[in-house]
Amino acid sequence: MCFSASASFAAAAFTGAAGTTAAVRCGTLKEAPLAVIPFIFALQQAIEGVLWLNMVPGADRAFVPALATIFLTVALGIWPLWAPLAIGLVEPVAGRRVLMQGLLAAGAAVAAYGAWLVYQHPYTVAVTPAGLCYVNDKAYSNFVLAAYAVCACLPAILSSHRALRLFGVAVTAGMIVAMVSHYVSFVSVWCFFAALSSMAIVGYFLYPARAASKEHHALPAQ
Numbered sequence: 001m002c003f004s005a006s007a008s009f010a011a012a013a014f015t016g017a018a019g020t021t022a023a024v025r026c027g028t029l030k031e032a033p034l035a036v037i038p039f040i041f042a043l044q045q046a047i048e049g050v051l052w053l054n055m056v057p058g059a060d061r062a063f064v065p066a067l068a069t070i071f072l073t074v075a076l077g078i079w080p081l082w083a084p085l086a087i088g089l090v091e092p093v094a095g096r097r098v099l100m101q102g103l104l105a106a107g108a109a110v111a112a113y114g115a116w117l118v119y120q121h122p123y124t125v126a127v128t129p130a131g132l133c134y135v136n137d138k139a140y141s142n143f144v145l146a147a148y149a150v151c152a153c154l155p156a157i158l159s160s161h162r163a164l165r166l167f168g169v170a171v172t173a174g175m176i177v178a179m180v181s182h183y184v185s186f187v188s189v190w191c192f193f194a195a196l197s198s199m200a201i202v203g204y205f206l207y208p209a210r211a212a213s214k215e216h217h218a219l220p221a222q
Helices: 003-025 030-052 064-077 079-089 092-118 142-158 162-181 187-208 214-221
Strands: 124-128 133-137
Touching: 003 030, 003 187, 030 064, 030 079, 030 133, 030 187, 064 079, 064 092, 079 092, 079 124, 079 142, 079 162, 092 133, 092 162, 092 214, 133 187, 142 162
Parallel strands: none
Antiparallel strands: 124 133
């Protein structure tokens, strides 16, 4: 299989290490939500690793519903809100920050819908050749899915920080690849790619002098 317990646990270890580096380098409270992002992805990957272990034939699946609920609460109920919040807080350019605040408002609505869906229509988990598939009795709206993608991906792409733009491009590319090649297990596969992409966030904390784009440096002189 392309994805497995070992792949999820390895991704959790890498993103956890990235989160530790970001946390150590985090200098202000407004940077804290950004530094936490790799840790949240590490949690998701650790949960999927445990899910893989619980989905093998003969395993006790008593904890599968609870683990799936936690994973999807983060995936659907946190990320569309957290991404514009965390990236908007560190954005120095006023115009871009206003756009991110608009995405934050939209993300709050998308996150509320996602949380409602998870708890009112609980998901079950199935194993596919390429990842875990989360299924319930109510389809996730295509319109909301589009809004989710915009709220989760666009803030980083709009950022004036190079490392965050790299993160945004990588997450968006991972979304497209996951949608095209692993549609049935899209959520699981995209979260895996997004987790690995989040290691780019460390660049924001390691190289602060080079984080901002040339456009941002030119603004004071305009």
